Amino acid sequence: MGSLQYSSSKHGDVTLVSVSGSLDAETAPKFNEKLQNEINKGATKILCNLSNTDFIASAGLGVLISNNQALSKSGGEIRLAGLNEKIKKIFKVMGFINIFKIYNNNDDGIKSFK
Amino acid sequence: MREKEKNILSQQIPASFPELNKLKDEIVSALSQHNIQKEDIASVELAIYEVIANIIEHGPAEHRDKPVSINLCKNSDTIKVIIKNEGNRFDLTKAQLPDIVAHYKSGKNRGLGIYFIRTLMDNADYTYKDSFNILTLRKQVKTTN
Numbered sequence: 001m002g003s004l005q006y007s008s009s010k011h012g013d014v015t016l017v018s019v020s021g022s023l024d025a026e027t028a029p030k031f032n033e034k035l036q037n038e039i040n041k042g043a044t045k046i047l048c049n050l051s052n053t054d055f056i057a058s059a060g061l062g063v064l065i066s067n068n069q070a071l072s073k074s075g076g077e078i079r080l081a082g083l084n085e086k087i088k089k090i091f092k093v094m095g096f097i098n099i100f101k102i103y104n105n106n107d108d109g110i111k112s113f114k
Numbered sequence: 115m116r117e118k119e120k121n122i123l124s125q126q127i128p129a130s131f132p133e134l135n136k137l138k139d140e141i142v143s144a145l146s147q148h149n150i151q152k153e154d155i156a157s158v159e160l161a162i163y164e165v166i167a168n169i170i171e172h173g174p175a176e177h178r179d180k181p182v183s184i185n186l187c188k189n190s191d192t193i194k195v196i197i198k199n200e201g202n203r204f205d206l207t208k209a210q211l212p213d214i215v216a217h218y219k220s221g222k223n224r225g226l227g228i229y230f231i232r233t234l235m236d237n238a239d240y241t242y243k244d245s246f247n248i249l250t251l252r253k254q255v256k257t258t259n
Contacts, residue, residue, distance in 0.1 A: 022135075024163065024167070025131065025167040025170075025171060026131040026135075032223070055138075055159075055160075055163075057160065057163055057164060057167065057227075057230070058164060058224075058226035058227045058229070058230045059167070059223075059224065059227075061226060062222065062223035062224050062225075062226060063223060065217070065218055065221060065222065065223065066221050066222065066223035068221070069218075069219070069220070069221025070221060085152075086152070086156050089153050089156065090156060090157075090160065093157065093233060093234060094214075094229075094230065094233055094234075095214045095233075096214070096218075099214065099215065099218050
């Protein structure tokens with residue numbers, strides 16, 4: 001199975017989610033479940049750090065898109081931080097680099113929600 | 115003089131995610147050995163992943179145990195990928211591509227796979243012969259030396 005490691009922490013009202021490994025068709029359901037759990041617990045400002053994500057397929061991106069849209073209905077948002085070069089290039093080629101709000105690191109991402 | 119096309123990887127795998135994950139590693143290894151730049155390797159790896167994931171997820175049950183064959187060829191500046199699977203006709207080159215901004219706003223969690231394949235690769239050709247889907251993808255690549 002493609003591997004996915006997930007951790008989360010609270011920084012004021014921002015939930016920082018760190019995803020390591022592969023966000024692919026196989027791991028996307030688990031990632032979706034984890035994000036849904038955060039949202040069900042009340043998270044509205046989610047910063048997703050992808051610095052240790054080594055592969056992202058359309059299914060993984062779809063989880064970010066669908067949860068971001070669901071959150072936007074209640075004024076929330078998913079923002080991204082720490083994209084490594086590989087993931088950044090994929091976002092660029094696919095045209096998503098200017099669609100998501102993307103920050104260099106967690107500090108900048110967390111501050112952006114203030 | 116243009117380099118003659120050579121086969122750099124031939125595999126036949128069961129249509130399953132564990133096998134697809136192993137194949138990804140083999141693709142990266144084969145392309146790295148030919149000094150393809152990382153950005154192009156990532157694009158080819160992801161495009162092949164999307165094609166086969168689509169076969170695994172959407173192929174009819176009676177074809178689930180049929181293998182998928184992959185051939186990776188290279189000439190001086192182009193990678194050619196041929197993916198062949200037995201199953202119902204599915205021509206992804208005819209599929210309409212989504213408007214990305216509209217797709218994002220719609221919040222759909224699926225439906226980007228074909229967009230990924232067609233955007234990551236330069237060219238896609240499709241034929242259906244003897245109950246086999248044969249998809250040929252091409253991408254011009256840069257080498258690191």
